Amino acid sequence: MNVAEKNQTLPRKLLPFSLTLFVVALDQFTKALIVKYFPLNGNYIKEVFGNDFLWITHVRNKAIAFSLGYNLADSLKPLVFVVFPVAALIFLVWYYWKSKELSTVQRWAIAGIIGGGAGNIIDRIARADGVVDFISVKFYGLFGLERWPTFNAADSSVVICGIMLIVTMFFAAPKQEPRGEEAQTGEP
Numbered sequence: 001m002n003v004a005e006k007n008q009t010l011p012r013k014l015l016p017f018s019l020t021l022f023v024v025a026l027d028q029f030t031k032a033l034i035v036k037y038f039p040l041n042g043n044y045i046k047e048v049f050g051n052d053f054l055w056i057t058h059v060r061n062k063a064i065a066f067s068l069g070y071n072l073a074d075s076l077k078p079l080v081f082v083v084f085p086v087a088a089l090i091f092l093v094w095y096y097w098k099s100k101e102l103s104t105v106q107r108w109a110i111a112g113i114i115g116g117g118a119g120n121i122i123d124r125i126a127r128a129d130g131v132v133d134f135i136s137v138k139f140y141g142l143f144g145l146e147r148w149p150t151f152n153a154a155d156s157s158v159v160i161c162g163i164m165l166i167v168t169m170f171f172a173a174p175k176q177e178p179r180g181e182e183a184q185t186g187e188p
Helices: 003-014 017-037 077-098 104-126 153-171 180-185
Strands: 043-045 054-061 131-137
Touching (some): 017 104, 017 153
Antiparallel strands (some): 043 054, 054 131
16 A cells, blocks of 8 residues: 555544544533533433433442442452453554454444443543433333433443444455456456
């Protein structure tokens, strides 16, 4: 690849990180609104869409997803809740830059996962009371849950983009290497 081709590729590789920045900004903005306007530990807007489906509330999670690790020793929490997730995000960024096999959709999905992960890590470092969660949805008894565990915009980004990444990995057509003249000229 010559310098001109590299210069055209760099902006295309950087563009998905606009999603990372958007997710972090949206996550921190919505959490700041919740902290400012909603007292802690109460359901304040119920039935936004009727039928008790969506509540906006203000809770704090001092653990990770589904309150896993809540009972860990305080000395282990920084390692499990900050160091490991930061290492995972660093790995994702490294993988993003090194992989030549990722499709455009997969790059955007990884960028969304990085944004969501970063949003929650910011809370774990900056908010002594834990990660701000505020979206509660009815789950109608599935898996024994009447309501899904309360979550936030960062969590949504990680889940949605994670599903996108997995689906595209299973259903993406494998890249085919050009053959013969196509390989030499770069044209079909």
